[in-house]
Amino acid sequence: MSQIFISYRRDDSAGHAGRLEEALERHFGTRNVFRDVDDLPPGQPFPAALQARLRGANLVLVLIGPRWLEAERDGVRRLSLPDDYVRMEVAHALGQGIPVVPVLLDDAAMPPANALPADLRPLVHRHAVRVSDAGWSDDVARLVGALQAELGPRRGHLVVRRVLLGALLAGGAALVAWWALTPQLPPFPAGRWQAEVRYDWGDTYQERFEFTRTGHTIIGSASFLGRARDIEAVRWADGLLSFETHSESVMGSEHRVSTHRYVIAPEGDALRVRYSTAGGFGAPPPMVFMATPLK
Template sequence: MRPIFISYRREDTEGQAGRLFESLREVFGEHTVFMDVATIEPGADFRRAIETNIDKCAVLLALIGRTWLTVTDREGKRRIDNPNDFVRLETSSALKRDVTVIPVLVQGATMPQEADLPADIKDLAYRNAFELTHARWDSDVELLIRTLRTRAVDAPGEPASAATPHAIPSPNANAGKGHAHIWTIGGAVAAVALMGAVVLKISGSAHEAKANPAIVASEPVPATTASTPGNQAGKGDQMVSKKALQRAAHDRGACVKPFVWRQAQPRDKVCVTPDTQSRILAENRAASDNRMPNGGAYGPDTCKQGFVWRAAFDGDTVCVTPESRQMTADDNMLGARRIVPLPQ
């Protein structure tokens, strides 16, 4: 399967990008969804690195929040106007290579107009957008996944399975593929049934959160596990066991509901409340406001009087109040109790 690339601004949609990344990774696999060009080696040309990563992808999801277009640099200039802006480079590289670019609107954002975009990404204004809402997140993501399946499942060099997400095939074209589609739906239904069974099994476990844990398979259940006449024999061998699902969720550090990953940095998997996640992301955005303008005893990361380093992880120098630092330390201590438990 060809990779899916998520492009976003940390100041704009960091929380939504992390949430979408995990949702898609559960379905398509951890090596198929990319969120950051974070592994560029020192001294490497980041422009070439971005082009190399985009060139391998089938789809680029451009997450657009309310400030995607208006975020400014230290000089007060729009970042999107900088030719070396990472988001602009990612988008222009995808458009230039005819990679499918899907604008994903979050936070109630609207599509940027052509007149507001630099010349090399003006075509983005004409790409059909997809909206993810907080209230309907799960159902919206499911619809997005259906679209991505038609775009990213083809191996490089093979024709795409559909011209566009809305393409309607001829009733007589590829008739044999209809059966495969039915089996795929059957497999999805079986996977949902499995997840529900696991949730019911562990919902009564002595866990800090009373809500049911969210259990997902580490890989899709094979389509052949659909219940059909003559398919009962050997069914247990073809189906992912409940314990395997639960163990996979535990190994990933999946949180029991209502907890979510903190996202103090993109790979921060400490389980916290949604309100705490919102506070952490707000602290990240305000980081520069709480530092000494000209540095100090601890260099450029010196905090203003009354603020301390948050220390959510090693090297976390975001300046916060002492109360926030203590709450963060408490979350670090309690985080392990909030993940899906190992099966008994």
């Protein structure tokens, strides 16, 4: 079950939620961090699936951006609606005694208690942390340190080892079981891959990826809109390959550089690719797609 549950409002903090999920997965493992955009299996009833994930959570992060409090639906503030998913998530966590950490994004402020419905007011008494774009790396490192203190370092990766190691010390017969149940990280996804990607504006492209690793050096390319681009800021850790590429957009006389971020997790014979972009003329939502070997 998920250990860290990320609660966020999509039209308030979807971009930050995706980046934070990627950072936390590097430290705690992909199976120990939950965010609804791509972690719910298809076909599950949404509220029931969220409640099941919350029941398995050891800690809930509540991402609060500039529109978290005042977001509306049909002219009514969403937090005032009993069926608002964000309200349901936070109220359930507070009511069940699950540790809740408010994460204030950039210049967002903690809402005053009198602006919240009664079941959310205990949130203002929880110690908040701030995460900003300007200080992202340092802020996330401090957050990870606080979570490790609460959950235990690398708990998701080590819990099975700790339990079975006790059995191993009790008797040599547990050796086979320990090795059989210890989580194995997937191999580096070397080779050439392809994916059909439909972007938020409606166009579909056949994107290609190529990765090579020699020792600690990783080189490769990832295409965007069908054009191959060198990968940068590459990291391979805990079974996740993350990197960036860049492209330039032009609107009239204005030029902007977009940063495309990818986090790739091998899944069987395919790759699960989480993609997000920032810095261009729009703010498209993060997306997830599958890549298969290029034949």
